[in-house]
Amino acid sequence: MSTSRRDLLSQSGKWLFLTSAAQAALEFVLAGNAEAAPTYNMHTHWWAMTIDINKCIGCGNCVRACAEENGVPKGFFRTWIERYDVPSWEMEHPEVDSPNGGMDGFPEKPIKGKSFFVPKLCNHCAHSPCVQVCPVGATFETPDGLVLVDEKYCLGCRYCVQACPYGCRYINPKTNTVDKCTLCYHRISKGLTTACCEACPTGCRTLADLKNPKDPVHDFLRTNSIQVLKPQMATGSKVYYRGLDGSVR
Amino acid sequence: MRITFKDAAHLIRLVIVVLIAMAAFAGLRSLMVPESFGQYGHYRGNALEEIRAKPVSFAGRQACAECHDAVVEAKKAGKHVNIGCEACHGAQAKHAEDPSLKPTKPDTAVLCARCHEKNSAKPHGFPQVATKDHNTGMACGDCHQPHQPKL
Incomplete structure (x- = not known):
């Protein structure tokens, strides 16, 4: 059977048009039942975390709990604790250490000035620098205020690792994609608190839902001196620190 | 001077080629872009569901x-x-x-020290002991009840 060029072109044109039309129709049908989480309505939440510096004892429970809950590879951290040692007046030069992310606690050492612990994690910024640089839409801000990574879509290009001003992202050596704190999305969407908050013995960390008018976070934010990390970068950080020292970077 | 259909035939061919190209683009795009992309924003909406589904x-x-x-x-x-x-x-x-x-029951000799070992960076007022002076060789649980730690 011989096919003229005209026939071939017209046939292939028809097939292309038909398949795309069918695909569009299928998408339309599927979109009808895409949201399959009847119990969790993400539009009624706006997640955040509060950290009370005066309560952190540097025990490392949060770091261990996070690693266990999320399968964080050894040597990488979604949350970690830093120990600051600030000489009395040289605020620009604090001595900071974080042995193994604080996972095994902090060995006692002689201090020069004032010393305290600062737990850190992803700030779940409302205007995240990391989301802005992702070339493929693999990291994004969710309607409930989290910054998440789609590991199936991530290329591992590391743009976001560089863009995060807080150093909260790492490349998971198992998947070669970027990984970070999800604020335990799989827990908080089931009504639980995050693993780090669950394991924190002093109540230093508290999960907060800013859209819930009954959440004690509103009192906490109103009645205390609150600071976020690197406010000058206008990232819209949602990890609120009480009693944060000016030397903390 | 009237423009006849015959005179515009080359334009029609051009239009057909453009239409085919557009259909090809639309077809390829719908094949390559995941189903839920753009549901909530410039990302795959189903990723949220997948992350939520992880076990605790x-x-x-x-x-x-x-x-x-x-x-x-x-x-x-x-x-x-x-x-x-x-x-x-x-x-x-x-x-x-x-x-x-x-x-397994936690070993109080290790467990309690995680929080209560003396450390200068800990907030003042938090109860701390230097375990090597306080209870040499003994587990904390020998004297203290972890659920009600006061002696």
């Missing part, structure tokens, strides 16, 4: 209280009242699912 390791203190109400009552009298069970006992979601899986 820490059951949460409410789950513990369902069976261990005696311990919850005992803790109310002590300073450790607000500490979650899994802060000391570790992740117990598997035990909560299947209570026949017995968790």
Whole structure:
């Protein structure tokens, strides 16, 4: 059977048009039942975390709990604790250490000035620098205020690792994609608190839902001196620190 | 001078080629862009569902209280009242699912020091001891009850 060029072109044109039309129709049908989480309505939440510096004892429970809950590879951290040692007046030069992310606690050492612990994690910024640089839409801000990574879509290009001003992202050596704190999305969407908050013995960390008018976070934010990390970068950080020292970077 | 259909035939061919190209683009695009992309924004909407579906390791203190109400009552009298069970006992979601899986009891000689070992960076007023002076060779649990730590 011989096919003229005209026939071939017209046939292939028809097939292309038909398949795309069918695909569009299928998408339309599927979109009808895409949201399959009847119990969790993400539009009624706006997640955040509060950290009370005066309560952190540097025990490392949060770091261990996070690693266990999320399968964080050894040597990488979604949350970690830093120990600051600030000489009395040289605020620009604090001595900071974080042995193994604080996972095994902090060995006692002689201090020069004032010393305290600062737990850190992803700030779940409302205007995240990391989301802005992702070339493929693999990291994004969710309607409930989290910054998440789609590991199936991530290329591992590391743009976001560089863009995060807080150093909260790492490349998971198992998947070669970027990984970070999800604020335990799989827990908080089931009504639980995050693993780090669950394991924190002093109540230093508290999960907060800013859209819930009954959440004690509103009192906490109103009645205390609150600071976020690197406010000058206008990232819209949602990890609120009480009693944060000016030397903390 | 009238423009006849015959005169515009070359334009029609051009239009057909453009239409084919557009259809090819639309077809390829719909094949390559994931189904839920753009549902909430410039990302795959189904990724949210996938992340939410991950299993939990820490059951949460409410789950513990369902069976261990005696311990919850005992803790109310002590300073450790607000500490979650899994802060000391570790992740117990598997035990909560299947209570026949017995968790190992934490060793108080190691456990208590995690929080109460003396450290200059700890907030003032937090009870701390230098374990090597305080209880050489003894486990904290020999004297203190972890659920009600006061002697």
